[in-house]
Amino acid sequence: MRFLHTMLRVGDLERSITFYTQVLGMELLRRKDFPDGKFTLAFLGYGPEATHPALELTYNWDKESYDLGDAYGHIALGVDDIYKACEDIAAAGGKVVREPGPMKHGSTVIAFVEDPDGYKVELIELGTQGN
Template sequence: MSDQSTRFRMMHTMIRVFDLEKSIKFYTELLGMTLLRRDEYPDGKFTLAFVGYGPEENNTVVELTHNWDQATPYEIGSGFGHLALGVNDIYAVCSELERNGASIPRKPGPMKHGTTHIAFIEDPDGYKIELIGLDTMK
């Protein structure tokens, strides 16, 4: 059997966003990602914006999909869980995010059944993003 880890590579995760500019601002300004590329598809009436912490060639990124004709915000549904980002000093990070307008429905603190400290924030469309305290993981 071949080594599957050399055959496959996680490239991106895609979420549909209602207000593309607001979402790009959230992911780049509040979470420190870079807008890697933005592709317009006029015939299909949609735009794809890729954001992440490094080039797509060797990093997993987030694809923000904006359908031009979407009249109302998307329903997130019950199947999607969350994106996860590792951070150092989760309390300081959350404090800064909150000062800059981020919604933090689950304030930082230890997991219920562990010692790692986590928090949950929400992007402009209500997608949950788990912050994991890298310096608290055991």
């Protein structure tokens, strides 16, 4: 088995695609409208789906927002320099909601950003995880 993708429902597909491509540096891999079901799927990622996991954004044409609930946590991205990544994300209009630094009770260096729909994205500085 291989991890294929994670799906998030979004209220404004263009806004979300812009965030994940221009702020987090993902590539739009594919996009398809399903008129009979009144929804659109967009797949984004850091490499081809044949070898890399993707993020699936689902846009239901008749829904502008979702109640995130309290069960969802976050997706995580590894970065080489978390401080530079957060600076770049903020400069691109992204919202850093937890500044970079060691996690509580450990030495893994993390930060959190928030996407336009309120989903959390954890950044983990590579080489520090697991501590």
